[in-house]
Amino acid sequence: RKEVEQDPGPFNVPEGATVAFNCTYSNSASQSFFWYRQDCRKEPKLLMSVYSSGNEDGRFTAQLNRASQYISLLIRDSKLSDSATYLCVVNALTADYKLSFGAGTTVTVRA
């Protein structure tokens, strides 16, 4: 089983819509959770850290469900500029606690 699994999508949504997707992780002891976005041919950029109580940053809301071992990202009022690949990142249960990256969920917002 992969450490981090994501629905690859693509999620095609109209501007103004809400889109949400999940990421499951295999390590129940993971402590660090992040969402990154990656535009085509660009580097991953931190979107937000995910905290146990859930957190919001503008139109973006992240939730953590430890019991079911998944994190979610919800984007409200989608903009064209939200089109990107969203990477789920979790720290692995290895001695070095390295970060494991999901393969990404592609979101395309259309006019």
Added chain:
Amino acid sequence: DTAVSQTPKYLVTQMGNDKSIKCEQNLGHDTMYWYKQDSKKFLKIMFSYNNKELIINETVPNRFSPKSPDKAHLNLHINSLELGDSAVYFCASSHARQGRLNYEQYFGPGTRLTVT
């Protein structure tokens, strides 16, 4: 005032050559990383240094040799390049891990390596 910078941005070279990629960060972080992103878009950790000490060394061919002259710089030297080495190599930096808690990593713009 770029936070994490890499050079070169593009690298096209022939099989068998040796090449280096350089990375510098001005964020004051003490941990730096090299990642490889292949055509399937998976980001895989290769190496990590904390204060010039190697702390992560994944299963990578020993043709790849990282070097950290100081905590703001991390270089990657690749010997005898092979076709399969073609990928995008990203450098990243962060504050040091605290127990099981990892801090956010900040990525450089990437080096697109093409081996012909």
